[in-house]
Amino acid sequence: MAQTGIKATYMRGGTSKGVFFRADSLPSDTRLRDAILLRVIGSPDPYEKQTDGMGGATSSTSKVVVIGPSSRADCDIDYLFGAVSVKEPVIDWSGNCGNLTSAVGPYAIAQGLVAAPENGIATVRIWQANINATIIAHVPMKDGQVMEEGDFELDGVTFPAAEIRIEFLDPGGSEDAKEGGGAMFPTGHPIDELDVPGYGTFGATLINAGNPAIFVDAEALGLKGNEMQARVNGDAALLAKCEAIRAHAAVRMGLGATPEEVTAQRPHTPKLAFVSLPEAYVASSGKQVTPESVDINARILSMGKLHHAMTGTGAVALAVAAAIPDTVVNRLVAGKASGQLRFGHPSGTMAVGAEAVQRDGEWTVTKAIMSRSARRLMDGVVYVPSDVTAGLS
Structure with missing residues (x-):
């Protein structure tokens, strides 16, 4: 036929x-x-x-x-x-x-x-x-x-x-963000202690902003934060640890009944990212990324592998987390000028902005902005x- x-x-x-x-x-x-x-x-x-x-x-x-x-x-x-x-x-x-x-x-x-x-x-x-x-x-x-x-x-x-300039309006307040029981932080905390059987306990920021995301310190994974794709994607044990953290965090966020269900049926979100203070590296393009050129290093996993650059929604979540006090990301950039975050990823660098205001003691991000083509x-x-x-x- x-x-x-x-x-x-x-x-x-x-x-x-x-x-x-x-x-x-x-x-x-x-x-x-x-x-x-x-x-x-x-x-x-x-x-x-x-x-x-x-x-x-x-x-x-x-x-x-x-x-x-x-x-x-x-x-x-x-x-x-x-x-x-x-x-x-x-x-x-x-x-x-x-x-x-x-x-x-x-x-x-x-x-x-x-x-x-x-x-x-x-x-x-x-x-x-x-x-x-x-x-x-x-x-x-x-x-x-x-x-x-x-x-x-x-x-x-x-x-x-x-x-092309993109504005994500109220990135932490979408209806889907509330499915896990909280508008921006599903657990109500900027940092949670996440127990992952077989791997230990990890301090993690579980956040809904653009997409559900999880941020952990690179050091907690035994990494520096300047790793490239080959280093991460060639380490099956590391990828298994990252998926275990992601799956358990998703359950804590109310996005799945069991870690096994998350791994099988929800591979796209939430995404796990690890961050660090700036560390020098050579990007995949050959570009030299120096500590002076960025505020933070960030790497994100997508569908079980390290992303070659940075997902767009990951960039939004990163900017939002940077703007909210006491998150894993904010603790690394606290004291630096707010408004725009410059970060290093495997392909180079990127800038993304977030506008945050405090209302009745609660932090709200009204807009996240980035440019793409x-x-x-x-x-x-x-x-x-x-x-x-x-x-x-």
Whole structure:
């Protein structure tokens, strides 16, 4: 039988890539939708290559996005993100991708879902349907088209492009953030002592900001904080320890019933990151990162491996944690100028800002801001074999 063709766009957003779909191009049955999307990406793949699909066999390149007109009067579009497991038949819809968020506005404009000026900046109001939060994208326009070329450089992306500014509104107060029992800190504490059987006790900041995240000191993992991908991803014992910490923290945050359930069904969020005072290193691009150039070093794990740069939502959570007193991150940057955080990651450096205010004795972050870039890589049709839906009816 002939394959089925589905209109799609392949896009880079920040340091990630994914396949973008209009909501009306996919079936409303979520089981059928997920079966189709898994096949599009090429998962599950025991070889971990995704050769027979559009995925790139990493957490940064095994992603799908679904966009349609917004169900809300105060937003222009609804945006749903799926992190596709490379090896397992799982799409994790539990969180956002901050990097691909930068491509959402350009895609929506190109699809005619959002009106934009001929020239200047288009403001796209995005409803992030995974976490029930509002994001504002500021997309540059020229002659009625999204500007994709420019001189904005982003460590982790080879070529410069046009800058897209992203505002995450009330990043610690989304409805999804409250599912664990607290608006920003699910346990009510900036730092928790987390007992992980077989590994010990770890001081950790468990925070909901952009996505659920966990921050620990690099030293607690026996690390310096300037490690690169090969060092971490080549250490199976270290990765197992990190996953155990992540899974137990997720249960403490109310995001899963058991650590085993979290590992099997929720690989995308929460993400575990480790931080340290600035330590010199050579980034993957060859760039020298000096202690004087950053406020902090940060590394984040995504889908079980160390990320090659920094996830967008991880950057948001890092900035928010830095702005709130007594978190693991804040204790490292306390006394430094507030407003913008400069941090080192495996591909280089990045800056992200967060606005925090104290109300009735409680800290609230009203906005987190970062810049990214995006580019359309391909427009066309993806093909799905006819046997994909077998057994689903």
